[in-house]
Amino acid sequence: MDQLESKKKHWETIYNTKKLQEVGWYQPVPETSLNFIKATHLAKDSKIIDIGGGDSFLADNLLSQGYTNVSVLDISENAIKRAKDRLGEKADIVTWIVSDITTFKPSISYDLWHDRAAFHFLTLPEDIQKYLVTMQTAIKPNGFLILGTFSENGPTKCSGIEIKQYSIEELKIAIPDAFKFIEGENIDHPTPSGSLQNFTFCKFQKI
Ligand SMILES: C[S@@+](CC[C@H](N)C(=O)[O-])C[C@H]1O[C@@H](n2cnc3c(N)ncnc32)[C@H](O)[C@@H]1O
Numbered sequence: 380m381d382q383l384e385s386k387k388k389h390w391e392t393i394y395n396t397k398k399l400q401e402v403g404w405y406q407p408v409p410e411t412s413l414n415f416i417k418a419t420h421l422a423k424d425s426k427i428i429d430i431g432g433g434d435s436f437l438a439d440n441l442l443s444q445g446y447t448n449v450s451v452l453d454i455s456e457n458a459i460k461r462a463k464d465r466l467g468e469k470a471d472i473v474t475w476i477v478s479d480i481t482t483f484k485p486s487i488s489y490d491l492w493h494d495r496a497a498f499h500f501l502t503l504p505e506d507i508q509k510y511l512v513t514m515q516t517a518i519k520p521n522g523f524l525i526l527g528t529f530s531e532n533g534p535t536k537c538s539g540i541e542i543k544q545y546s547i548e549e550l551k552i553a554i555p556d557a558f559k560f561i562e563g564e565n566i567d568h569p570t571p572s573g574s575l576q577n578f579t580f581c582k583f584q585k586i
Pocket residue numbers: 386390404405406430431432433434435436452453454455458478479480481494495496497500537538
């Protein structure tokens with residue numbers, strides 16, 4: 380099994396075996412993401428993509444706030460199925476993409492690229508580079524990038540896999556010069572098991 384297959388298998392197993400509320404990232408209202416998105420003042424028909432969205436509630440919340448052009452990408456088919464089942468008829472409004480982000484070839488451009496806790500799984504420089512090239516190409520001029528990763532004070536693993544931590548300063552360095560830094564914040568995400576995970580959230584705008 381190559382590296383891509385084993386990554387996919389890992390995530391399919393997670394979404395096959397763990398219930399919605401058993402995963403550390405469970406959060407019915409992802410407040411930090413929603414606040415960062417709101418602060419972009421983008422129109423409700425803007426094209427928004429959630430990278431590694433899994434079965435998170437970001438799409439549900441965006442739809443209830445009136446956003447009409449939401450895409451969710453995830454490596455796991457099971458995750459996408461779970462999100463679709465939960466959303467019922469509303470799932471038809473969302474564009475669902477099953478893909479590894481490192482092989483994703485976007486067919487449209489986006490006003491907003493959101494990623495909470497997917498980018499940090501990329502630890503090999505070549506994978507990080509692929510992500511950044513795809514992201515930079517896919518975001519429209521003046522479009523936004525919102526990234527949430529575990530911080531330098533956060534966990535070193537997520538769902539049993541080693542991740543790469545980023546401080547705000549490290550994210551500023553990692554993101555290509557075609558983007559200007561708008562704001563950054565460290566927040567504690569409370570997991571369903573009661574622990575806190577310190578995140579770095581940053582917003583950038585494509586120049
Ligand atoms: C920690 S979960 C976070 C889920 C969601 N973003 C949230 O914050 O609630 C990480 C998600 O990223 C997805 N993922 C991990 N590696 C990926 C990759 N290389 N390409 C696309 N999705 C990936 C997983 O399937 C999982 O749904």
